[in-house]
Amino acid sequence: MTMPTNQAMWLPAKGARLQLAAAPMPIAGPGQIVVRAAAIAINPVDWIVQRMGGLGFPWLRYPMVLGWDVVGEVTAIGEDVTQIAVGDRVVGLAVGQDKAVNDSAEGGFQHYVRLRESMTAPIPPTLSWEQAAVLPLGIATAACALFQKQHLALAHPSAPPSPIGKTVLIWGASTSVGSNAVQLAVAAGYEVIATASPRNHAFVQQLGAEAVYDYRSPTVVRDLVEAMNGRELAGAVAIGAGSALPCVAVAGGCAGDKAVAMVSPPVSFDQAPLSKGRTTYLLRTMPRVVVGMLATILRARGRGVRTGFVNGVTLLHDEVGPMIFNEFLPAALTSGRLRPAPNPQIAGHGLSAIPDALDRQRRGVSNGKIVVTL
Ligand SMILES: NC(=O)c1ccc[n+]([C@@H]2O[C@H](COP(=O)([O-])OP(=O)(O)OC[C@H]3O[C@@H](n4cnc5c(N)ncnc54)[C@H](OP(=O)(O)O)[C@@H]3O)[C@@H](O)[C@H]2O)c1
The missing domain is CATH 3.40.50.720 (NAD(P)-binding Rossmann-like Domain)
Known part of the structure; x- marks a missing residue:
């Protein structure tokens, strides 16, 4: 059996163009999971960080991996993970750009992404990858x-x-x-x-x-x-x-x-x-x-x-994060009490579609979220 390998869409330096290249396979530590990403969504902050030279994120180390919104299947879980199992379909906020994390293994634009259990929710079978991918940074913020x-x-x-x-x-x-x-x-x-x-x-x-x-x-x-x-x-x-x-x-x-x-x-x-x-x-x-x-x-x-x-990733450090991702979302998605919105607009397939997808988001969307399937 061949070992899986990872690839990421890297931001090599401040203000640089994105580059597709090999990436280390993330390892799940305590309270963490690894997912094989099935889709990612694009947020304004992705092109803002790229084009504004890390404005608001002076701690970022380059090369780094942008991207916050990830859905995928769990391939590994770390110690102390109790609510999520290998094989689960999940949606999660990739927190690699948080100041205390600052780790490209937790950036969203790659095939295998490390997520936190406290920032991850299971997806009911009624919801497609594309529908669920619109959620993380929008609901977190x-x-x-x-x-x-x-x-x-x-x-x-x-x-x-x-x-x-x-x-x-x-x-x-x-x-x-x-x-x-x-x-x-x-x-x-x-x-x-x-x-x-x-x-x-x-x-x-x-x-x-x-x-x-x-x-x-x-x-x-x-x-x-x-x-x-x-x-x-x-x-x-x-x-x-x-x-x-x-x-x-x-x-x-x-x-x-x-x-x-x-x-x-x-x-x-x-x-x-x-x-x-x-x-x-x-x-x-x-x-x-x-x-x-x-x-x-x-x-x-x-x-x-x-x-x-507001800083939409700070719920990683307080009670709001687990309240949303572990308590509210699993039940609300199953019951339909929360509707993933706005609707996904698929901008392409594969990591190489990300640069154009960023440009499409920057040119403006109305009641739509740009999604790339992987
Ligand atoms: N602070 C944080 O942590 C954080 C996190 C995420 C996002 N943000 C910011 O939040 C904003 C929204 O992000 P998003 O991803 O939710 O955006 P989005 O879905 O890309 O927003 C597109 C929508 O923006 C609306 N819009 C454009 N200009 C507007 C204005 N001046 N006033 C009110 N609505 C306006 C348009 O609505 P209509 O079509 O109805 O006109 C359009 O549907 C952005 O400025 C983003 O940078 C901040």
């Missing part, structure tokens, strides 16, 4: 924003949900993070009002939002404050470039918990060049990012609104 103590600190999901009598604002609800945030907030017993482009209003309502507004409307802040009349705010999740400032304005005008969990920077980095011209781009863009953040923080202070920037 949504969960950090909603449930972590430093953000909205909401009550956790329960089945059936106990009505809390408070409303959460999800700005950018048709995004991957937003469509998970709407469903998690509803599962936790909150009412949701949301924003999205009009073409996605029906989709966001199907996920559980009571009302959806167009975030491009010039009257959106006033409309949302009016919609909140008679309701108690439980906080807002600001998703999409520039979303924090209007969320602060809404939270400042409502009764309840004046808290905004900021998921996106004030400026989109989708025009960042791959290598040549990056320094000029950074010099032009970073002042706008700093000014945008300062304006948001100052406006929030003036209106008594608490803000914080």
